[in-house]
Amino acid sequence: MADRETLVYRGKIIDLYLEQVTLPNGAVAELEIVRHPGGAAVVALDSENQVCLLRQYRHAAGGWLWELPAGKLDLGESPLTSAQRELQEEAGVLATRWEPLGKIISSPGVFTEVVHLFLARNLSEVSASAEAHEVFEVHWVPFAKALAKARAGEIMDAKTLVGLFRADKMSIEM
Structure with a gap:
């Protein structure tokens, strides 16, 4: 305080x-x-164990990054509702199975932002509705390949790294 x-x-x-x-x-x-109001990010795995990754342009980061579908919490919105909304808007999918993967604090020295992470399964396609200020491509990548990209440093976004590694640990424990 x-x-x-x-x-x-x-x-x-x-x-x-x-x-x-x-x-x-x-x-x-x-x-x-x-x-910052906080956010939510989704590790969406399809029936072929492919994960949705966005190749997204981020001006502040100096170019293109690999990221999970994610976004900020709207006023009064729960983290799960935000995750469900962002997955539909950005990836064009709905999920019927949701599991929490915990949360992260993005940069605790200066930001109050908390990002809530979720694993989404049992996916079905719907129409996407990205916002005008977002520039990205949707890619479905084999989960093992996404983990390899993370380990090799090709994925630098913190919420994406933590989400992928936590989802991998969860699948090992299941």
Whole structure:
């Protein structure tokens, strides 16, 4: 909890605050904190054990990245509802079997964003409806090949790496 906070910027997705806090060791620090509503990401596996990966253009990252279908939580939306919406919008599929894969904190030094991860199975096709500001290609990749891409450093997106490795561990335990 901040001793004092000042709103520096209010954006469409994030708000930036300067927060004066007293740390557990008694030191006082002024921190820049980016508040984000959080998000959800989906490891969608089809009946042939292929995973949906998006090859998505990310200006902030300097180009194209491999990512899971994902997006921010809308106001009042549960993480599961967000994951279901994003999977339909981006990949054009619905799932009838959902399993949580936990959550991650994307960059705890400055962001409040928590990303909720899900494994989705029993998929059926529907029409996709990507947003105008999103530029991506949908690829269905054998799960083993996706893991190999992750291990080789070809996948750099944190939520995608964690989602793939947790889904792999879950399938081993099942």
